[in-house]
Amino acid sequence: MKLKLNIADKFNKELPADPNERNTRRQVRNACFSYVTPRKPSDPSLVHVSPEMGETLGIMNSIESKDFLNVFSGAKVMKGTKPYAMCYGGHQFGNWAGQLGDGRAINLAEVENNGKTWALQLKGAGETPYSRTADGLAVLRSSIREYLCAEAMFYLGVPTTRSLSLVLSGDEVLRDVMYDGNPAYEKGAIVCRVAPSFIRFGNFEILAAQEDVKTLRELTDFTIKHYFSYLGKPSKDTYLAFFKEVAVKSLEMVMHWQRVGFVHGVMNTDNMSILGLTIDYGPYGWLEGYDHGWTPNTTDKAHKRYRYGTQPQVVLWNLLKLANALYPLIEEAEPLQAVLAEYQDELKVAYLNMMKSKLGLYKTVENDQDLVDKLEDVLQLSETDMTIFFRLLTGFKGDDSNDGLDLIKDAFYHPEEIKGEVSRQWKEWFLAYRVRLKLEEKNDVERVEGMNTVNPKYVLRNYMAQLAIDAADKGDYTILDELFNLLKKPYDEQPDSGKWFAKRPEWARNKVGCSMLSCSS
Incomplete structure (x- = not known):
């Protein structure tokens, strides 16, 4: 079925545009955005779509259409729209960086469905006036990470932008993944990001830095009118x-x-x-x-x-x-x-x-800050997995029926270190925690239910994303799809997915993509 979207552009209709429509790198003044057309990919193919986001936008019945692929790969500009890149500045690592802007993001349009407005933005669809020395493209590796993480965060209950689609461009993109002088060609990809708005702190900063109070006022009034009208x-x-x-x-x-x-x-x-x-x-x-x-x-x-x-x-x-x-x-x-x-x-x-x-404590008790401080201290005595620790802690009872250290032993990366003074401090903390739990009015069942709504069992660990990336690079998207569905229910037990409730494997400790990542990631 042909793609049909209810176009409701506001940002590029109500705010001042850069009058120069040539796609050349430049400093932009007295404008909130520049018009730009996405680069046409050589051979686009659809990798994955978020069904929930598709339903939210009212386009789920068209995801298999050629029209959908063309629009969300950048191959086609929707009738009645005029894509653009936003102008903004920013402080990077504490220093003013001047004009930055959407260097590899292109806003396709704003659309309405079921009384809500959503901005659709392609990341990796080509250069813009704000690309500086870059090509405006993205690779499959970084695109999978963004696509999966945005949806995972949404289901964790974290305020976030969303993902609609992940597309291969069919083009090769040169990237130096660790900035170490070893660039290599990778598969190009494009993610469609979705949010009520992509306005950032930097949109206001650039106008203030340019002493353009008129446009600053226009942008602020626009933002209040559409997103803070109350x-x-x-x-x-x-x-x-x-x-x-x-x-x-x-x-x-x-x-x-x-x-x-x-x-x-x-x-x-x-x-x-x-x-x-x-x-x-x-x-x-x-x-x-x-x-x-x-x-x-x-x-x-x-x-x-x-x-x-x-x-x-x-x-x-x-x-x-x-x-x-x-x-x-x-x-x-x-x-x-x-x-x-x-x-x-x-x-x-x-x-x-x-x-x-996270600890299942609901009453106001004077010494709770001390209990939390001591927990954060003992958690760092030996490498302890955060996600696994807090999830296992739900099994601890306020009576004397279980041993805390034995309960959380699978959270320790080096269990042989849990002895002597380390063991003593842990036991001391569990004793204080048990005493504190006895002050609660909720029973253990109610407490566990509450803890399991804030302590996820499954999160998108970097090694998990890397496994999906490695397989996808070979044309196998099964792990990508498995993780996408797993992370839609991060607080559920999902007994068939227990392999993902595990500490980072040792092979991933120092592997590129699994520990430290560059801004190219």
Whole structure:
């Protein structure tokens, strides 16, 4: 059946466009986007589609059509649409990088279905005016990682962009995967990403940096009108309320990251969604050994700016940069500073409550922070798998009927180290945890049910994604499909999938793609 979408473009209809329509690298001013046409792939083929996203968009009956493949590979521009790349800047690794923009992302259109609007964006569909020295393309390896992770995060309950489709372009793309001077050709691929909007902190930053207050105001008013309309008509008070809403949503997002052990890897301000969505899945990873100092990004290896433990504080830093960008509209620093201070206060409470939920603790007890602090200490005495530990912990009872260390033994990467002082500290913590559980009003069954809704059994470990990539590179998509379906029910037991509830295998510890990844990933 022919692809039919209800086009409802707003961003490229209501905001100023770059008047230059030539696809050449350039600095863009007084504009929020540049028109650009996707590059036609030589021999596109469909690898995978998210049925749920297809249903959400109302196009599931057309996914096998030539029309679907043409549109979501970039081979055809839909009638009545005019694709574009967004203009934005950003702070990368703490430094202002100037104009960045959609270097390998092209927004096809915004569509409406069932009262909701969705922006459709192709990643890897060719160069744009913002590509700088790059080719605007993507490879199968990185595309599988993005396609799987966005959907996996959605089912984990983490605010995120979504995935619709994964397509092979039929072209070869040259990439230096570890930036070590050894480039190689890889299969080209294109992911269709979906979100209510792809507006980022950086969209505001570039306009403020250019001292283009007129366009900055237009963009802010547009964003409030379509995504924060409940805040009221534009005014200084509304702009401040808007900033506070972004802070609240960003805190909620990063608390979900900490809860499931997700590390973004490249939290530059141009990778921060104004809607509090996880966006741009590059060198991400899930904690395996519980380590607040771990980052998956090779570029961040030396300074570890974006390590797991600092993610909430990096969000705060990024919010400060957004506050600076919005200052020309508000013209008062104190109320913006108050929002940032409130974030810091709320962060402490949110983090404690998140950790308590993972432990099945619901009452307010004075010493809970100490219990959490000591747990985080013992978790790092020996390499301990975060996901497996918290899932196994649900089996611990408030009475004296089970031994905590024996219960969680499968979470230890080096069980031979759990002796002497390490063993003593673990037993001391379990004793304190047992005493604390006795203060709860919920019984063990209710507690376990609650813990199993926040502690996933299955997450997209890097080695799992790499297995799917290796097979897909040979034309075998069975692992890709298996993981896609597994991760739609991450909190369910799924007894037939027990092989994925396991520690990272030793062969994957230092393997490219399974431990550290580059921004090319």
